[in-house]
Amino acid sequence: MTKAYKEIMERVRLTEEMEQRVLMGALAAMESSASSRACGFRRWGALAACLVVMAAGALLLPGLWSQPVEPGPVTVTPQMVSAATQQELEELVGFPVETLTGLPFTPTQVEYTAYGEMAQVRYVGEEQTAVYRKAVSEEDISGDYTLYDHIWQVERDGVTLTLKGNEEGCALVLWKQGDFSCSLRFTPPVEETLAVDGAMGKE
């Protein structure tokens, strides 16, 4: 069976033409997203400018023309970089990032990464890892595309946590914390209680 199946699949290959189409399509999609953002920037930038002018005109008309026009406030899109410490990570993302103290294992290594405006802390143990992500968002920021067999919710301290997992246990916890979306991914999955403790035990 192995031989027959492999012989069948040997016929399925990316040709050069296919590779070119895939590459061009992928790049176009990525650039399109970037362009959309750029267009959005121009559109919303123009709108913001109009609003500023109208507000200023209404309130400060006498002094408007004598003042130099300053560029609007800017938010620099941060570079995604590794941080040496939690404090450095907080400075990079611009919001507090909690230390998870309730993890079901003792981390031997902690890695801090700022993905744009998203903070990520990766806790590495002997045989387990837990990846904590936090960002201002309404969406699932986990980056986990697994279709889990089980999705359920639990309440803890007034917070609704969405848990995803399979028969082995809970692999992913998602929750909201004010304006922030948070996620905690366990490898391998852990029991529900341990997952919730891990997510909610913070300093």
Next chain:
Amino acid sequence: MEICLPGVAAGIPWLRRLCRFWNGIQEAWGKKPEDRQPCSQADRQELNRRAGELLESYGDCILRLAWSYLHNSSDAEEIVQDTLIRYPQAAPQLESPAHEKAWLLRVAANLSKNRIRYNRLRAADPLSEELVSEGREDLSFVWEAVKALPVKYREVIHLYYQEGYSTQEIAEILGRSGATVRSDLYRGRQRLRGILKEAYDFDEGL
């Protein structure tokens, strides 16, 4: 070049997400901060290079897995493309090339299953036609038997026989338990055995 948003625009969540998405692309492809001008020639070259590397390393694997779900070139090719696009979007944490491959296969599997779920499949199966036209009825028989399996068996069969993954590794890729995968592999092979009878040896241990 630094990407800037005006104050009002910076307060708009979807615009921030788009910004983050672009950053994700740059980060995942290993862009340096000083080169961050979207759509510049350097960006295109870097994106092209990294995407080309992924395609060269894993393109055939992704295509074959997608084909095992979708049974035609056009759909499978689109899955390869969509998988590449998801890579920088998700900014996955990858510890090794094996982990990278497993992540890509997991995304490709989920994208393929989504496509099946929404019934966006083409009817033609050029592989079946090719096998028949070459007079390889033996392989055609096997392929048709595999295609007739439910998706949950088929994907396990593919990852086990084609990619050589252990059942535990398959469990991690598909987000299922090892026990479920072993059960699905057993049942899939049972069904294949029923179809193929004694034409092939199915006594390989789990």
